[in-house]
Amino acid sequence: MDKQREFVLRTIEERGVKFIRLWFTDVVGTLKMVAVAPAEIEGAFAEGLGIDGSSIQGYTRAYEADVLAHPDPTTFQILPWRGEIDPTARMFCDIHTPDGEPAMSDPRYVLKRTLQxxxxxxxxxYTHPEIEFYLLKSGEYGPEGPVPVDKAGYFDNVPGGTAHDFRRRAVRMLEDLGISVEFSHHEGGPGQNEIDLRYADALSTADNLMTFRTVVKEVAIEQGVYATFMPKPFAGHPGSGMHTHMSLFEGDTNAFFDQSQTYQLSTVGRQFVAGLLTHAPEITAITNQFVNSYKRLWGGHEAPSYLTWGHNNRSALVRVPLYKPGKGQAARIEYRAMDSAANPYLAYAVLLAAGLKGIEEGYELPAEAEDTVWELSSQERKALGYKPLPSSLDHALNLMENSELVAETLGEQVFQHVLKNKRLEWEQYRAQVTPYEIEANLGLL
Structure with a gap:
């Protein structure tokens, strides 16, 4: 038997684990789970656990419902919030068809295929995400909307504040799960927080992000507050992004590093950035998948809205930081459009595919944006050639629908389901009469 499997079985016995949660993700990025008893794990390793895929978003059609969940023993962790009463562990699963083939509808497999x-x-x-989210007093809200837990701002130290205790508890829990945290601090909006995970290979990062969301939700419940990853819960405050730093390595060598080039960004790195800029419009329906995502991108407060890159320019879509000049391992680029409600498996797959396309086709990187893009007039942006990201989910879906790159990366089944699911979301949103319309028009018309 595989050594990792042996370790899992031995740990279950030694720690008295009573339940093992087998985790997997639907196409939208919602975490799914089935709990099994310890006696079932050896069989699940050998043969997989049968589940009904037809009831999971995007997995199968009704007439081909059965799929098998194969737990990945390298992802085994005991869940710290369950405590010592009935200890509970989790493993992520790879989804297979009954004939043993990887399920094309499994988001984890979409990323694995692109990584290959x-x-x-x-x-x-490698990826390193900065995850923003809001802490609210409750998941319920009245006429005034949701209520944040504080009125603090960027990097504020709030003595005795909820966010301090929350971040300390969440970081400790993440570390207990083997997820390394680099920074945590209060963000710009009231009740808004950011926790940055240490860099890891993209598959581990995506698994870690699914765990992260669960940890944040669990700690919030424990502390009597509510955590939301909604991209833009407040019109007058910043949205919650998930800026992601990225790099490609060839063995132990950072392929993005060249000390002789501007900002020490190699030709490969420049081509990767050019790929991101070229294909950003067509991948935005994946990196920003909700109607609300576009309120963040186009609602001000420093969200990137145009296809630009720069060095210290935080208005750019792609930033090339230079934190440690001359240190090759630290060379990376930062993609700033993605929000923290994205499905990380699909989002990292399309970002990598876009960058690889730039390398394969030898894309030329345009001139960097030295101006603060938000402060330019539309005529100035047009003169400089700064093209916009999609302005709505509908716009993003129209661009994605015609994208060979996204169709090839996601595979036909996931591609079609995302289009169908998100078109339905847009249609439901378009049919709403909003408070803005009532306020602006009811007394006037």
Missing amino acids: RAADRGFTF
């Missing part, structure tokens, strides 16, 4: 494309070119893809 990179590996075939000699690259390993």
Whole structure:
């Protein structure tokens, strides 16, 4: 038996684990779970656990319902919030069809397949996300909307504040789960927080993000507050993004590093950035998948809205930081559009695919944006050639629908389901009469 499987079985016995939650993700990025008893795990390792895929968003059609969940023993962790009463562990699963093939509808497999494309070119893809979210007094809200837990701002130290205790508890729990945290602090909005995970390979990062969301929700419940990853819960305050730092390595060498080039960004790195800028419009329906996502992108408060790159320019879509000049391992680029409600498996897959396309086709990187893009007039932006990201989910879906890159990366089944699911969301949103319309028009018309 595989050593990792042996370790899992031995740990279950030694720690008295009573339940094992098998985790997987639907196409929208919602975490799914089935709990099994310890006696079932050896069989699940050997043969998989049968589940009904037809009741999971985007997995199967009704007439081909059965799929098998195969737990990945490398992801085994005991869940710290369950305590010592009935200890509970979790493992992420890979979804297979009954004939043993990977299920094309499994978001984890979509990312694995894209990572393999990179590996075939000699690259390993590393990611480092900065995750923003809001803490609210409750998940309920009245006429005034949701109520944040504080009125603090960026990097504020709030003695005795809820956010301090929350972040301390959440970071400790993440560390207990083997997820390394680099920074945590209060963000710009009232009740808004940010926790940054240490860089890891993209598959581990995506698994860690699914765990992260669960931890944040659990700690919030424990502390009597509510955590939301909604991209823009407040019109007058910043949205919650998930800026992600990315790099490609060839073995132990950072392929993005070249000390002789501007900002020490290599030709490969420049081509990768050019790929992101070229394909950003068509991948935005994946990196920003909700109607509300576009309120963040186009609602001000420093969200990137135009296809630009820069060095210290935080208005750019892609930033090339230079934190440690001359240190090759630290070379990376930062993609700033993605929000923290994205499905990380699909989002990292399309970002990597866009960057690889730039490398494969030898894309030329345009001139960097030295101006603060938000402060320019529309005529100035047009003169400089700064093209916009999609302005709505509908706009983003129209661009994605015609994208060969997204269709190839997601595979036909996931591609079609995302289009169908998100078109329905847009239609439901479009049919709403909003408070803004009532306030602006009812007394006037």
